Amino acid sequence: MDLLPIPIEDGELSMLAQLPMPIGNADILARLLAETPWRADTVVVYGKRYLQPRLTAWYGEASYTYSGLTLHPLPLTPLLEQLRAAVEQATGRRYNSVLLNYYRDGADSMGMHSDDEPELGPQPVIASLSYGATRTFILRHKGTRRTVKVDLTDGSLLLMAGSLQANWQHGINKTAKLVGPRLNLTFRYVS
Ligand SMILES: O=C(O)CCC(=O)C(=O)O
Numbered sequence: 001m002d003l004l005p006i007p008i009e010d011g012e013l014s015m016l017a018q019l020p021m022p023i024g025n026a027d028i029l030a031r032l033l034a035e036t037p038w039r040a041d042t043v044v045v046y047g048k049r050y051l052q053p054r055l056t057a058w059y060g061e062a063s064y065t066y067s068g069l070t071l072h073p074l075p076l077t078p079l080l081e082q083l084r085a086a087v088e089q090a091t092g093r094r095y096n097s098v099l100l101n102y103y104r105d106g107a108d109s110m111g112m113h114s115d116d117e118p119e120l121g122p123q124p125v126i127a128s129l130s131y132g133a134t135r136t137f138i139l140r141h142k143g144t145r146r147t148v149k150v151d152l153t154d155g156s157l158l159l160m161a162g163s164l165q166a167n168w169q170h171g172i173n174k175t176a177k178l179v180g181p182r183l184n185l186t187f188r189y190v191s
Pocket residue numbers: 099101110115128137152170171172184186
C-alpha cells in the first residue's frame with residue numbers, strides 16, 4: 001500500500017492504485033456526487049469569460065484564487081474529512097483544502113496548467129484522488145515539451161511534489177470515447 005514512484009525528471013510523482021477506505025469506491029462516488037453543491041463557474045482567460053468544461057466545489061479553510069476566480073470555501077463534510085485522513089495517512093503529508101472536479105462525460109476536461117499559486121508555497125504537495133471513469137492525466141514539461149501520460153483509475157491516488165509544478169503543466173483532455181462520470185479531488189495545503 002506504498003506509493004510507487006513514477007520516474008520523471010525535474011519533479012516528484014508517485015501513485016497508489018487504491019486508497020484504502022472502509023467504504024467502497026462506488027459508494028464514495030455516489031455520495032460525493034449527491035452531497036456536493038456543484039458550481040458551473042466562469043473563468044477569465046486573457047480578459048474573456050468562459051464557462052468551465054466541468055463542475056467544481058472548493059472545501060477548506062482558506063479562499064483560493066485562480067484564473068481570475070476567487071473560490072470561497074465550504075467546510076469539509078464528514079466524508080471529505082474521512083477521505084482527507086486516509087490521504088494524509090497514505091502520503092504522510094497534511095492538507096487543509098480540497099478542490100472537487102466533476103467530469104460529467106468525455107466532453108468535460110481541464111486545460112493544461114500548473115498549480116503554482118503563491119499560497120501553495122514554493123514546492124506544492126498536491127494529492128489527487130480519482131473516482132469513477134478512468135481518464136488520462138497528461139503532463140507536459142515546460143522546457144522540453146516532453147509529455148508523460150498516467151491513467152487515473154477508480155480509487156487511485158496520485159501525489160505531485162517537489163519541483164513538479166515549477167517544471168511541468170498538467171491537464172485532462174476531452175475524449176471521444178464513451179466515458180461515464182469521473183470525480184477528482186485535489187487535496188492541497190493553502191496558507
Ligand atoms: O482531474 C484531474 O485529475 C486533475 C485536476 C487538477 O489538475 C486540479 O484540480 O488542479
